[in-house]
Amino acid sequence: MASRPIVPVQARGEAAIGGGGAGKQQKKNGAAEGRNRKALGDIGNLVTVRGVEGKVQPHRPITRSFCAQLLANAQAAAAAENNKKQAVVNVNGAPSILDGPGAGKRAEPAVAAAKAAQKKVVKPKPKVEVIDLTSDSEKVVEAKKKQHHEPAQKEGEKSSRRNMPTLTSVLTARSKAACGLTNKPKEQIVDIDAGDAHNELAAFEYIEDIYTFYKEAENESLPRDYMSSQPEINEKMRAILVDWLIEIHNKFELMPETLYLTINIIDRFLSVKAVPRRELQLLGMGALFTASKYEEIWAPEVNDLVCIADRAYSHEQVLAMEKTILGKLEWTLTVPTHYVFLVRFIKASLGDRKLENMVYFLAELGVMNYATLTYCPSMVAASAVYAARLTLGLTPHWNDTLKLHTGFSESQLRDCAKLLVGYHGKAKENKLQVVYKKYSNPQRDGVALIPPAKALLCEGGGLSSSTSSSTSSSSS
Incomplete structure (x- = not known):
């Protein structure tokens, strides 16, 4: 095997051996470059260990994970150095690179760093809140280093700063506790269409869009107050x-x-x-x-x-x-009537057959009286559901599921519901007995015989003037 020529390592800032002025000029330039930049041999070989003279000190506290990483790096460097010593063989009596002069000096820093990392035991420091004054570029570099070199932090080793409650959270918790809202369970909205996912006739994919259109179109087909004309x-x-x-x-x-x-x-x-x-x-x-x-x-x-x-x-x-x-009517017959809203709102009420008959009973009493024309069909239907739940004593009287699907709150329905309950209270004495007899039948659970929700009427001080006038005119 042919021997490999040994090229002597040239010191930093020295010029190549040559002639006169050219050599001096090169030496001068080399010295300037040595002051302005680091030697290529030093790049990537710095071991950032605390206490080792001549090395760059880390700019952040040494944690357990970081110390373990330093120890692992030092051991890996020592093992790689030993492997190189064993692998290099002198050919034809030529001196090896590792056996030459200065080899011991080059190996001493790595060995010293490894021994120092092995002997040094870092005690866990108390958690202290540190204000980071590094620039954005340094933070980006540090984040990349941490992402590629440091192991993931365990759940129990998270910063105490995240676990410290803020003033806003403390005040919010105290306010909820004072109002009695701490232990109140959050009401869940029921998906009333989940059971119709495989029913093609239920139009599961379009039902919400259909009723959104109904709500927009009901005002276009709403009759005006025509009795004066x-x-x-x-x-x-x-x-x-x-x-x-x-x-x-x-x-x-x-x-x-x-x-x-x-x-x-x-x-x-x-x-x-x-x-x-x-x-x-x-x-x-x-x-x-x-x-x-x-x-x-x-x-x-x-x-x-x-x-x-x-x-x-x-x-x-x-x-x-x-x-x-x-x-x-210009052949306009496709309009949202009370019935399309009644079907949807009864489904959202999650009631039984008795509730359904009570809702239809109140709704038919409503459409029979002229006073309910001032309300849109969706409000009359929602008020019928609300009044029926009050009449049957169902709790809660109104919930988030009904509010979502009807679009009305309990306070918005109270006036129209009072009208319907007023008609229910006068149905037995009214001369027009068709609706009352129809829903007094046991086949319809006899819902007309159930006493009306008088608590709703007493809430507003009795029947309103419109309710009393319309009821008296129907009875006369």
Whole structure:
């Protein structure tokens, strides 16, 4: 094997041996460079250990993990040095790099650092809050070093500064304790659509968007206050007509959607056209016939309606009224009625069959009376649920789940709920008994026989003027 030539190591700042002025100039330049930059041999070989002379001191306190890392680095450096000594072989009597002059001096700092790291035992220092005054660039470099070289900190060794309570948290905790909110469990909102995830007819993916649209569109189809523009019709006549339509609807066993759409058609038609008294029942027949063809699979025939009205109107008159209704309403029949909100809010109430019948009972009493037209259908439906829960003594009367799906708070529903409870209290003495008898049936749990929620009426000092006037006019 050929021997490798040994190149002598040139000292820093010395010029290469050459001739005269050129050598002096190179020597001068080399000395300047030695003052301005570090030697390449020193880069990456500094061992930052406290107490070792001639080495860079660390700029942060030595922790247990950092001391262990220093010890591991020193041991690894000593092992690598021994391996190099064993691996280097003198060829043809040439002196080895490690055996040459100055080799011992080069090895002494590493060995001394290793021995110092092994012997030195760092006692755990008390945790002291240190204010870091390093610059942002130094923090970035230190974070990178810590990420790549230092082990992850254990859960029990976290800084005490994070565990110290702040003044704001202490004051908040004291305020909650003073108000009795410390041990109060947080109410959870129930996902009422979780059971319909696999039901394609429930439109699980779009149900929230559908009811958001209903809430926006209900005001567009809301009837206005039309009694002042009707010279021959009053609130009592309208209540008699709706009471008769509920009876016809029950005899034909039609869908609930048909009843609420029929009442909506009547109110919207009376909002745009004055109707004589003699044609009010004909308007009810035409509205029921139109709503049945829209909602039902098998709608009742015109002759059935003529017979049920004791032939007060002819076949042609019913068809003419249907044509007039569609023309005045511009064929707009797809509107959010009370029923679509009742179904959703009853589902959100998580009640039983008895609660459902009570809600429908109060809602039909509401649509039969003209005073509830001042409220939108969603508020009447939510108020019916709220009044039903009060009547049946369910607690809480209103919760976050109902507030989320109805969009109303308990205080917003109180006025409309008082109207419905007032109608319930007067239903037994009222001359219009169709709704009361319908929900007194055991098949509907006899909810009409349950005493009304008088506590709600006493809360506001009894019936309001509008409730009393509408109830007295219906009874007369």
